[in-house]
Amino acid sequence: MLAFVGTCVASPIAAFLAAREGWGFGMGILVIALVLLLPAYGLTAWMGRDAERLLDRITERRRRVAEVEGRLAQIPLPFECDPDTFASIVEEELHDLPSWVRVAIQETGTRIEVADQLDGGPLVLGLFSRRPATGPALVGGGNTVDTITAITLYRLPIIRAAGAPEWVATQIRETLLHEVGHLLGMDEHDLDRYSIGNQPQPDATYVRPRH
Numbered sequence: 001m002l003a004f005v006g007t008c009v010a011s012p013i014a015a016f017l018a019a020r021e022g023w024g025f026g027m028g029i030l031v032i033a034l035v036l037l038l039p040a041y042g043l044t045a046w047m048g049r050d051a052e053r054l055l056d057r058i059t060e061r062r063r064r065v066a067e068v069e070g071r072l073a074q075i076p077l078p079f080e081c082d083p084d085t086f087a088s089i090v091e092e093e094l095h096d097l098p099s100w101v102r103v104a105i106q107e108t109g110t111r112i113e114v115a116d117q118l119d120g121g122p123l124v125l126g127l128f129s130r131r132p133a134t135g136p137a138l139v140g141g142g143n144t145v146d147t148i149t150a151i152t153l154y155r156l157p158i159i160r161a162a163g164a165p166e167w168v169a170t171q172i173r174e175t176l177l178h179e180v181g182h183l184l185g186m187d188e189h190d191l192d193r194y195s196i197g198n199q200p201q202p203d204a205t206y207v208r209p210r211h
Contacts (some may be wrong), residue, residue: 080167118152
């Protein structure tokens with residue numbers, strides 16, 4: 001592709017130089033190759049090496065994630081909380097959210113989902129995502145949207161983060177509120193101003209759990 005574009009650009013320029021300077025057409029092509037095509041090919045080669053380095057970093061990250069997943073799989077959970085029990089706790093915590101938060105979830109058509117663990121993210125507690133709707137999707141007020149928003153809570157990492165059965169509901173609630181913050185347009189820096197952030201600031205506002 002680069003050679004084709006370069007030829008299209010170089011040919012008229014070479015013809016112009018040949019006519020103005022009295023060179024042969026071949027000499028004009030050679031000059032253009034030196035000042036235009038060779039640097040372009042050099043840039044392409046540099047970009048190719050950069051892409052290879054990026055792929056190497058991605059491969060190394062995947063290897064490290066797989067290593068972490070393997071280590072976690074060998075460590076027993078601090079307590080048992082089967083998927084059905086976990087889902088029922090999520091429902092309770094969702095029901096006990098402030099009314100304006102529940103309204104925001106409903107009006108945006110945000111789905112609350114539960115999964116065991118994020119592929120490639122064994123330490124991720126929750127995730128807010130937008131994905132294309134496979135068909136017409138309705139939200140509050142009967143409006144149709146092209147994307148679906150979802151909040152997914154991951155059972156195994158939340159159990160590990162909770163550490164004890166009496167804290168699992170609190171951990172679910174804090175994770176849910178964190179992802180609702182993303183739904184409302186807050187980024188990680190905004191959330192760190194509150195205790196539900198991933199790295200709360202020293203003067204972060206404490207978000208009181210229900211329990």
